[in-house]
Amino acid sequence: MEPLPIRRNILSLIMHHHSTALAGIALGFITFMFHHFHNPYMATLFAALSIALLSLTVSEVAEVLAERLEEPYGSFVLTFTAVIVEIILLFLILLEAGNNENAMETVKGGIISAVIVDMNVLLGLAVFIGGLAFKEQEHNEDTSSTYTTILLVASSALLVPSILHYTIGDSEALEKASMLIAGVLFLFYIAIFIFQTKTHTHFFKATARSRMFRFKKRQEEEEELEVEEEDLFERMSTLFNFIAIFALIAIIGYIAEIFANEGMKLVSEYHFPVGLAGLLIAIISVSPEIITAIKAAKNDQIQRVINIAMGASTVSIMLTVPILLAMSYTTDHPLTLDFNTLQIGALILTIILAWKTTDDGETNYFEGTSHLIFFTCYAIVLAFM
Secondary structure, eight states: OOHHHHHHHHHHHHHHHSHHHHHHHHHHHHHHHHHHTTOHHHHHHHHHHHHHHHHHHHHHHHHHHHHHHOTTHHHHHHHHHHHHHHHHHHHHHHGGGGTOTTHHHHHHHHHHHHHHIIIIIIHHHHHHHHHHHHSOEEOOHHHHHHHHHHHHHHHHHHHHHHHHHHHTOOHHHHHHHHHHHHHHHHHHHHHHHHIIIIIOGGGGSOOHHHHHHHHHHHHHHHHHHHHSOOOHHHHSOHHHHHHHHHHHHHHHHHHHHHHHHHHHHHHHHTTOOHHHHHHHHHHHHHHHHHHHHHHHHHTTOHHHHHHHHHHHHHHIIIIIHHHHHHHHTTSSSOOOOOOOHHHHHHHHHHHHHHHHHHTTSEEOHHHHHHHHHHHHHHHHHHHTO
Protein backbone atom coordinates (compact mmCIF):
# COMPACT_ATOMS: atom_id res chain seq x y z
CA MET A 1 0.00 0.00 0.00
CA GLU A 2 3.03 2.31 0.14
CA PRO A 3 3.37 3.39 -3.55
CA LEU A 4 -0.04 5.16 -3.68
CA PRO A 5 0.70 7.79 -0.98
CA ILE A 6 4.11 8.34 -2.54
CA ARG A 7 2.52 8.96 -5.95
CA ARG A 8 0.04 11.37 -4.36
CA ASN A 9 2.84 13.25 -2.60
CA ILE A 10 4.82 13.58 -5.83
CA LEU A 11 1.73 14.73 -7.74
CA SER A 12 0.88 17.36 -5.13
CA LEU A 13 4.52 18.47 -5.14
CA ILE A 14 4.46 18.94 -8.91
CA MET A 15 1.15 20.82 -8.83
CA HIS A 16 2.25 23.00 -5.92
CA HIS A 17 5.71 23.96 -7.14
CA HIS A 18 5.18 23.97 -10.88
CA SER A 19 1.85 25.74 -11.31
CA THR A 20 3.85 28.66 -12.71
CA ALA A 21 5.27 26.50 -15.50
CA LEU A 22 1.87 24.94 -16.24
CA ALA A 23 0.26 28.39 -16.35
CA GLY A 24 3.03 29.60 -18.67
CA ILE A 25 2.51 26.67 -21.05
CA ALA A 26 -1.28 27.15 -20.96
CA LEU A 27 -0.88 30.85 -21.79
CA GLY A 28 1.50 29.86 -24.57
CA PHE A 29 -1.22 27.67 -26.07
CA ILE A 30 -3.70 30.56 -25.84
CA THR A 31 -1.10 32.78 -27.53
CA PHE A 32 -0.84 30.34 -30.41
CA MET A 33 -4.64 30.28 -30.80
CA PHE A 34 -4.92 34.09 -30.93
CA HIS A 35 -1.99 34.21 -33.38
CA HIS A 36 -3.67 31.58 -35.56
CA PHE A 37 -6.92 33.60 -35.62
CA HIS A 38 -5.02 36.85 -36.40
CA ASN A 39 -5.67 38.73 -33.17
CA PRO A 40 -2.38 40.62 -32.59
CA TYR A 41 -3.57 42.42 -29.45
CA MET A 42 -4.38 39.33 -27.40
CA ALA A 43 -1.55 37.30 -28.94
CA THR A 44 1.01 39.91 -27.82
CA LEU A 45 -0.50 40.20 -24.33
CA PHE A 46 -0.66 36.46 -23.68
CA ALA A 47 2.78 35.91 -25.22
CA ALA A 48 4.28 38.46 -22.81
CA LEU A 49 2.58 36.81 -19.81
CA SER A 50 3.61 33.33 -20.96
CA ILE A 51 7.25 34.36 -21.46
CA ALA A 52 7.32 36.01 -18.01
CA LEU A 53 5.89 32.93 -16.25
CA LEU A 54 8.12 30.45 -18.09
CA SER A 55 11.14 32.69 -17.41
CA LEU A 56 10.18 32.64 -13.74
CA THR A 57 10.27 28.83 -13.81
CA VAL A 58 13.68 28.98 -15.49
CA SER A 59 14.77 31.27 -12.66
CA GLU A 60 13.47 28.80 -10.05
CA VAL A 61 15.46 25.94 -11.61
CA ALA A 62 18.50 28.23 -11.88
CA GLU A 63 18.14 29.01 -8.15
CA VAL A 64 18.46 25.32 -7.33
CA LEU A 65 21.61 25.14 -9.45
CA ALA A 66 22.89 28.38 -7.91
CA GLU A 67 22.62 26.93 -4.39
CA ARG A 68 24.61 23.88 -5.44
CA LEU A 69 27.32 25.83 -7.24
CA GLU A 70 27.62 28.65 -4.62
CA GLU A 71 28.89 32.16 -5.30
CA PRO A 72 30.03 33.59 -7.65
CA TYR A 73 29.07 30.66 -9.90
CA GLY A 74 25.51 30.63 -8.57
CA SER A 75 24.84 34.18 -9.71
CA PHE A 76 26.35 33.33 -13.11
CA VAL A 77 23.70 30.67 -13.65
CA LEU A 78 20.91 33.13 -12.77
CA THR A 79 22.26 35.91 -14.97
CA PHE A 80 23.12 33.69 -17.94
CA THR A 81 19.64 32.15 -18.08
CA ALA A 82 18.08 35.63 -18.04
CA VAL A 83 20.47 36.86 -20.74
CA ILE A 84 19.61 33.89 -22.98
CA VAL A 85 15.93 34.87 -22.82
CA GLU A 86 16.88 38.50 -23.50
CA ILE A 87 18.97 37.52 -26.55
CA ILE A 88 16.16 35.35 -27.95
CA LEU A 89 13.60 38.16 -27.60
CA LEU A 90 15.85 40.83 -29.11
CA PHE A 91 17.08 38.67 -31.99
CA LEU A 92 13.55 37.69 -33.01
CA ILE A 93 12.60 41.38 -33.01
CA LEU A 94 15.72 42.09 -35.06
CA LEU A 95 14.45 39.62 -37.67
CA GLU A 96 11.44 41.89 -38.11
CA ALA A 97 13.68 44.77 -39.25
CA GLY A 98 13.00 44.00 -42.93
CA ASN A 99 9.24 44.46 -42.44
CA ASN A 100 9.24 47.06 -39.69
CA GLU A 101 11.33 50.21 -39.48
CA ASN A 102 10.93 50.38 -35.69
CA ALA A 103 12.43 46.94 -35.02
CA MET A 104 16.10 47.98 -35.02
CA GLU A 105 15.52 50.90 -32.64
CA THR A 106 13.46 48.63 -30.39
CA VAL A 107 16.40 46.22 -30.17
CA LYS A 108 18.83 49.01 -29.29
CA GLY A 109 16.41 50.35 -26.70
CA GLY A 110 16.02 46.84 -25.27
CA ILE A 111 19.79 46.41 -24.84
CA ILE A 112 20.17 49.62 -22.84
CA SER A 113 16.87 49.20 -21.00
CA ALA A 114 17.94 45.77 -19.70
CA VAL A 115 20.73 47.45 -17.74
CA ILE A 116 18.46 50.34 -16.67
CA VAL A 117 15.90 47.83 -15.34
CA ASP A 118 18.53 45.64 -13.62
CA MET A 119 20.22 48.56 -11.89
CA ASN A 120 17.13 50.59 -10.99
CA VAL A 121 14.04 48.36 -10.81
CA LEU A 122 15.70 45.13 -9.63
CA LEU A 123 18.26 46.76 -7.35
CA GLY A 124 15.90 49.55 -6.30
CA LEU A 125 12.98 47.31 -5.33
CA ALA A 126 15.18 44.77 -3.54
CA VAL A 127 17.09 47.41 -1.58
CA PHE A 128 13.85 49.25 -0.73
CA ILE A 129 12.06 46.12 0.52
CA GLY A 130 15.16 44.84 2.30
CA GLY A 131 15.66 48.25 3.89
CA LEU A 132 12.12 48.28 5.27
CA ALA A 133 12.63 44.82 6.78
CA PHE A 134 16.13 45.29 8.25
CA LYS A 135 16.74 49.07 8.34
CA GLU A 136 20.30 48.61 7.01
CA GLN A 137 21.83 45.71 5.10
CA GLU A 138 25.50 45.02 4.58
CA HIS A 139 27.35 43.61 1.58
CA ASN A 140 30.92 43.31 0.36
CA GLU A 141 31.82 46.80 -0.85
CA ASP A 142 34.49 45.34 -3.16
CA THR A 143 31.67 43.75 -5.19
CA SER A 144 29.85 46.99 -6.00
CA SER A 145 33.11 48.92 -6.47
CA THR A 146 34.39 46.38 -9.01
CA TYR A 147 31.11 46.09 -10.89
CA THR A 148 30.53 49.85 -11.17
CA THR A 149 34.08 50.29 -12.51
CA ILE A 150 33.47 47.56 -15.09
CA LEU A 151 30.12 49.02 -16.13
CA LEU A 152 31.50 52.55 -16.41
CA VAL A 153 34.26 51.35 -18.75
CA ALA A 154 31.78 49.28 -20.79
CA SER A 155 29.31 52.14 -21.19
CA SER A 156 32.17 54.44 -22.23
CA ALA A 157 33.13 51.89 -24.90
CA LEU A 158 29.58 52.07 -26.27
CA LEU A 159 30.10 55.81 -26.78
CA VAL A 160 32.61 55.16 -29.58
CA PRO A 161 30.17 54.06 -32.33
CA SER A 162 27.67 56.72 -31.22
CA ILE A 163 30.31 59.45 -31.54
CA LEU A 164 31.23 58.22 -35.03
CA HIS A 165 27.57 58.20 -36.03
CA TYR A 166 27.08 61.84 -35.06
CA THR A 167 30.46 63.12 -36.31
CA ILE A 168 31.58 61.18 -39.40
CA GLY A 169 28.20 59.75 -40.43
CA ASP A 170 29.87 56.99 -42.49
CA SER A 171 27.78 53.78 -42.29
CA GLU A 172 30.72 51.55 -43.24
CA ALA A 173 32.94 53.07 -40.55
CA LEU A 174 30.08 52.70 -38.07
CA GLU A 175 29.71 48.97 -38.82
CA LYS A 176 33.46 48.37 -38.45
CA ALA A 177 33.62 50.36 -35.21
CA SER A 178 30.62 48.44 -33.83
CA MET A 179 32.33 45.12 -34.59
CA LEU A 180 35.58 46.25 -32.97
CA ILE A 181 33.82 47.52 -29.83
CA ALA A 182 31.83 44.28 -29.57
CA GLY A 183 35.11 42.34 -29.76
CA VAL A 184 36.70 44.57 -27.10
CA LEU A 185 33.70 44.06 -24.78
CA PHE A 186 33.87 40.29 -25.23
CA LEU A 187 37.61 40.18 -24.45
CA PHE A 188 37.02 42.43 -21.45
CA TYR A 189 34.37 40.00 -20.21
CA ILE A 190 36.81 37.08 -20.44
CA ALA A 191 39.23 39.03 -18.22
CA ILE A 192 36.39 39.79 -15.78
CA PHE A 193 35.30 36.13 -15.73
CA ILE A 194 38.83 35.04 -14.74
CA PHE A 195 38.94 37.82 -12.13
CA GLN A 196 35.61 36.66 -10.64
CA THR A 197 36.14 32.92 -10.69
CA LYS A 198 39.89 32.46 -10.24
CA THR A 199 41.95 35.30 -8.82
CA HIS A 200 39.54 37.45 -6.78
CA THR A 201 36.52 35.31 -5.89
CA HIS A 202 36.51 36.87 -2.39
CA PHE A 203 35.48 40.19 -3.96
CA PHE A 204 32.08 38.70 -4.80
CA LYS A 205 31.26 36.89 -1.55
CA ALA A 206 29.57 38.13 1.60
CA THR A 207 31.97 39.51 4.20
CA ALA A 208 32.32 37.98 7.66
CA ARG A 209 30.60 41.03 9.12
CA SER A 210 27.53 40.70 6.89
CA ARG A 211 27.39 36.95 7.53
CA MET A 212 27.27 37.56 11.30
CA PHE A 213 24.55 40.15 10.72
CA ARG A 214 22.36 37.38 9.26
CA PHE A 215 23.29 34.65 11.72
CA LYS A 216 20.44 35.16 14.21
CA LYS A 217 17.78 35.36 11.53
CA ARG A 218 19.02 32.16 9.91
CA GLN A 219 18.93 30.41 13.30
CA GLU A 220 15.30 31.45 13.79
CA GLU A 221 14.33 30.17 10.33
CA GLU A 222 16.28 26.91 10.53
CA GLU A 223 13.41 24.85 11.98
CA GLU A 224 10.94 26.15 9.39
CA LEU A 225 13.32 25.31 6.55
CA GLU A 226 13.72 21.75 7.83
CA VAL A 227 9.98 21.02 7.72
CA GLU A 228 9.48 22.59 4.29
CA GLU A 229 8.80 20.17 1.45
CA GLU A 230 11.69 19.82 -0.93
CA ASP A 231 11.08 21.13 -4.44
CA LEU A 232 11.00 18.57 -7.26
CA PHE A 233 13.95 20.27 -8.96
CA GLU A 234 15.91 20.06 -5.71
CA ARG A 235 15.40 16.29 -5.72
CA MET A 236 16.60 15.95 -9.30
CA SER A 237 20.17 15.80 -10.52
CA THR A 238 22.09 18.79 -11.80
CA LEU A 239 22.00 17.33 -15.33
CA PHE A 240 18.20 17.02 -15.20
CA ASN A 241 17.89 20.64 -14.09
CA PHE A 242 20.08 21.85 -16.96
CA ILE A 243 17.95 19.84 -19.41
CA ALA A 244 14.80 21.38 -17.89
CA ILE A 245 16.21 24.89 -18.33
CA PHE A 246 17.06 24.33 -21.99
CA ALA A 247 13.64 22.77 -22.66
CA LEU A 248 11.87 25.76 -21.11
CA ILE A 249 14.05 28.19 -23.05
CA ALA A 250 13.12 26.37 -26.29
CA ILE A 251 9.41 26.88 -25.49
CA ILE A 252 10.09 30.54 -24.66
CA GLY A 253 11.84 30.93 -28.02
CA TYR A 254 8.79 29.65 -29.90
CA ILE A 255 6.42 31.98 -28.04
CA ALA A 256 8.88 34.89 -28.38
CA GLU A 257 8.68 34.54 -32.18
CA ILE A 258 4.93 35.24 -32.01
CA PHE A 259 5.53 38.06 -29.53
CA ALA A 260 8.07 39.74 -31.83
CA ASN A 261 5.94 39.37 -34.94
CA GLU A 262 2.66 40.57 -33.46
CA GLY A 263 4.23 43.12 -31.11
CA MET A 264 6.05 44.96 -33.89
CA LYS A 265 2.79 45.19 -35.85
CA LEU A 266 1.14 46.93 -32.91
CA VAL A 267 4.08 49.31 -32.41
CA SER A 268 3.79 50.48 -36.03
CA GLU A 269 0.00 50.52 -36.18
CA TYR A 270 -0.50 52.58 -33.02
CA HIS A 271 2.77 54.58 -33.20
CA PHE A 272 3.73 53.20 -29.79
CA PRO A 273 6.94 54.87 -28.47
CA VAL A 274 9.84 52.69 -29.63
CA GLY A 275 11.92 53.35 -26.50
CA LEU A 276 9.03 52.32 -24.28
CA ALA A 277 8.62 49.11 -26.29
CA GLY A 278 12.30 48.29 -25.63
CA LEU A 279 11.75 49.02 -21.93
CA LEU A 280 8.77 46.65 -21.74
CA ILE A 281 10.82 43.90 -23.40
CA ALA A 282 13.56 44.44 -20.82
CA ILE A 283 11.07 44.22 -17.95
CA ILE A 284 9.66 40.94 -19.33
CA SER A 285 13.11 39.36 -19.65
CA VAL A 286 14.33 40.64 -16.26
CA SER A 287 11.13 39.88 -14.28
CA PRO A 288 12.32 36.48 -12.92
CA GLU A 289 15.53 38.06 -11.62
CA ILE A 290 13.50 40.82 -9.97
CA ILE A 291 11.44 38.24 -8.04
CA THR A 292 14.61 36.30 -7.08
CA ALA A 293 16.30 39.50 -5.86
CA ILE A 294 13.29 40.55 -3.78
CA LYS A 295 13.21 37.13 -2.10
CA ALA A 296 16.94 37.41 -1.36
CA ALA A 297 16.52 40.91 0.12
CA LYS A 298 13.66 39.74 2.37
CA ASN A 299 15.99 36.97 3.63
CA ASP A 300 18.69 39.57 4.31
CA GLN A 301 20.88 38.26 1.47
CA ILE A 302 21.76 41.66 0.03
CA GLN A 303 25.10 40.34 -1.25
CA ARG A 304 23.19 38.09 -3.59
CA VAL A 305 21.05 41.04 -4.74
CA ILE A 306 24.18 43.04 -5.63
CA ASN A 307 25.65 40.05 -7.48
CA ILE A 308 22.47 39.49 -9.47
CA ALA A 309 21.74 43.14 -10.33
CA MET A 310 25.26 44.20 -11.26
CA GLY A 311 26.30 40.82 -12.63
CA ALA A 312 23.26 40.74 -14.94
CA SER A 313 24.02 44.28 -16.12
CA THR A 314 27.61 43.33 -16.88
CA VAL A 315 26.56 40.26 -18.84
CA SER A 316 23.84 42.26 -20.64
CA ILE A 317 26.40 44.65 -22.09
CA MET A 318 29.40 42.38 -22.56
CA LEU A 319 27.70 39.24 -23.84
CA THR A 320 24.34 40.36 -25.23
CA VAL A 321 25.93 43.05 -27.40
CA PRO A 322 28.66 40.88 -29.04
CA ILE A 323 26.35 37.86 -29.48
CA LEU A 324 23.47 39.90 -30.92
CA LEU A 325 25.83 41.76 -33.24
CA ALA A 326 27.36 38.49 -34.47
CA MET A 327 23.90 36.95 -34.97
CA SER A 328 22.70 40.04 -36.83
CA TYR A 329 25.24 39.35 -39.60
CA THR A 330 23.26 36.22 -40.47
CA THR A 331 20.38 38.57 -41.42
CA ASP A 332 20.03 41.34 -44.00
CA HIS A 333 20.11 44.00 -41.29
CA PRO A 334 23.40 44.06 -39.30
CA LEU A 335 23.19 45.66 -35.87
CA THR A 336 25.23 48.81 -35.19
CA LEU A 337 25.94 50.23 -31.75
CA ASP A 338 24.97 53.84 -32.38
CA PHE A 339 22.79 54.39 -29.33
CA ASN A 340 21.12 57.76 -28.91
CA THR A 341 22.11 60.44 -26.40
CA LEU A 342 19.29 59.62 -23.96
CA GLN A 343 20.20 55.92 -23.85
CA ILE A 344 23.92 56.45 -23.23
CA GLY A 345 23.28 59.33 -20.80
CA ALA A 346 20.75 57.29 -18.77
CA LEU A 347 23.13 54.32 -18.74
CA ILE A 348 26.06 56.35 -17.39
CA LEU A 349 23.89 58.17 -14.81
CA THR A 350 22.49 54.81 -13.65
CA ILE A 351 26.00 53.47 -13.04
CA ILE A 352 27.03 56.63 -11.16
CA LEU A 353 23.88 56.37 -9.00
CA ALA A 354 24.58 52.69 -8.25
CA TRP A 355 28.16 53.57 -7.32
CA LYS A 356 26.97 56.25 -4.86
CA THR A 357 24.28 54.06 -3.25
CA THR A 358 26.46 50.95 -2.75
CA ASP A 359 30.04 52.21 -2.30
CA ASP A 360 30.03 52.07 1.52
CA GLY A 361 28.92 48.43 1.72
CA GLU A 362 25.56 49.33 3.30
CA THR A 363 22.10 49.87 1.82
CA ASN A 364 18.81 51.25 3.15
CA TYR A 365 15.30 51.88 1.83
CA PHE A 366 16.07 55.50 0.85
CA GLU A 367 18.77 54.34 -1.58
CA GLY A 368 16.27 51.91 -3.11
CA THR A 369 13.78 54.76 -3.46
CA SER A 370 16.39 56.83 -5.32
CA HIS A 371 16.79 54.12 -7.98
CA LEU A 372 13.03 53.74 -8.40
CA ILE A 373 12.56 57.52 -8.83
CA PHE A 374 15.33 57.61 -11.45
CA PHE A 375 13.68 54.76 -13.37
CA THR A 376 10.27 56.47 -13.22
CA CYS A 377 11.73 59.65 -14.72
CA TYR A 378 13.44 57.63 -17.49
CA ALA A 379 10.16 55.83 -18.31
CA ILE A 380 8.26 59.16 -18.48
CA VAL A 381 10.78 60.55 -20.98
CA LEU A 382 10.46 57.41 -23.16
CA ALA A 383 6.65 57.61 -23.06
CA PHE A 384 6.69 61.09 -24.64
CA MET A 385 9.39 60.47 -27.25
